[in-house]
Amino acid sequence: MGLLGKAFNGGESGIISESSKIVKIAIEANSKLKALIEEPTVINEIKMLEKKSDDEVLRLSDMITSGSIAPNLIDDFLEYIDKEDNIVDSIYNLAREFLRYKPRNKRIRHYMRSQLLKMSDIGALAMSSLYKMQHNENLEIVKKHHAEIEHFEEEGDEIKDGIFDFAYSSINDFKTFYHVSQLAHYADNMLDNCEDASDVLVSIMDSIIS
């Protein structure tokens, strides 16, 4: 691509490409989360990634508001990177909640671990699809990845519903019930935010060429 091409492509495509750094951070944070669920350790690394994501959002916000983005798209782009950052935030919140309390019942602990690992695996797939969306310029393929993310989110919803069913039927003490509910919500948020970010991305790409 020539210099002219780079100059004209610099706006929207540049921001989308740059914003994939946040998704990369989210993928890394998710893998740390998975390790933490398997073997509870300290949360510092995820906390640092969450901070890194915030810094990235600040940098990108500056690029969006001062760069060559059409004013009618600025709000969409800001919303988009905010949704991406929310993915990392929900991973961090999930990790914190996971370490905050340890249910006494071994069966509950085992069940929650297995469900959260499933959610983390689905999250990894959703984030990978989101990353592919950001690096593809074929709208049909982008929409295909978007549909995949929607499907992952639905799978996550089912797991969340299963956790609630389990909680209502098997948990008797409030603390554990509350802890399990929170974990289910945070894990679901991670997938919801992936879906929200992909929704905004498709909407941006659609509106650019409509």
Next chain:
Amino acid sequence: MLLLLIFTVAFILVAFVSGNNLAACTGSVVGSRIVSRKGGVAIAALGYISGFIAQGHMLKAGIEALMPYKPELLVLDALVIATVIFIIAHKMRVPQSLSMSFASIALGISVAEGARISAIYVAKMLLFWVFAPVAAFAIAILLMKFLKKTINKRHIWDTVRNLKIVSIVSAFFTAFTLGANTIGFLYASIPESIYSLLLVVAAIVVGSIVLSSAELKRIGNEIIPIRYMSSVSTQISSLLVVEVATIFSVPLSNTQAFTASIYGAGMSYAHRLLLKKPAIVIVGTWIGIAVLSFVLSFVSALLLL
């Protein structure tokens, strides 16, 4: 002395026109941040000058038909009336067309003079004024349909890049047609010489740089939350219509064609909210200003003769 006054008022008027029309020419590329404000000013100024030099002479036939006798006093009268109406309308933020206003002024003066005016030319001009917006509207719809069908969704960023390049080129040519038509028409009314030509070029540069800042500030905030495809369709349809008018030596308002094109581009969206009232107000003020220009110039010419 009269000649000096003519040149001074012509300079002011051309500067105002250049600055005021910058939004219609490069507003979409500045508003969508394809180019910076300075870039927008440079593109417009270059477009005006190229159009004025390349095709401005085509409007000479127009002024000859509307104002066959041009005594210096009446030329000054025409320029002063046009400038006053332009400034008042601008301050009142009323949409206006200098081409229509100045043509009406020339007509009013000639009627007062009892000059023999080409009825065929006047009829042709009125037909253009009525049908040009309709044509711009229709072309914008067709262009939008064409672009929607042909747009490459497999390489979205290449498509965006191409649309941006076309936007810049069409912005330049929109300014080109304005330079050829409106500025060419004004130039044809003043005594022709290398000095008057340089004066008009200088007025274009000064007007584009000094008098466009307010217009360009408005663009980003109020006017153009427009998409790339509609921006391209709007520019191309309006510049085509104005170019055809230039070829036929008819003064035609860029903003008139541009506004009609915006409505045309808007019509091509499935979900749209197009307000009728602004369109009625715009058409009403164009007609009102044309009539006012005619009456004022007729009365003033009678007083001066």
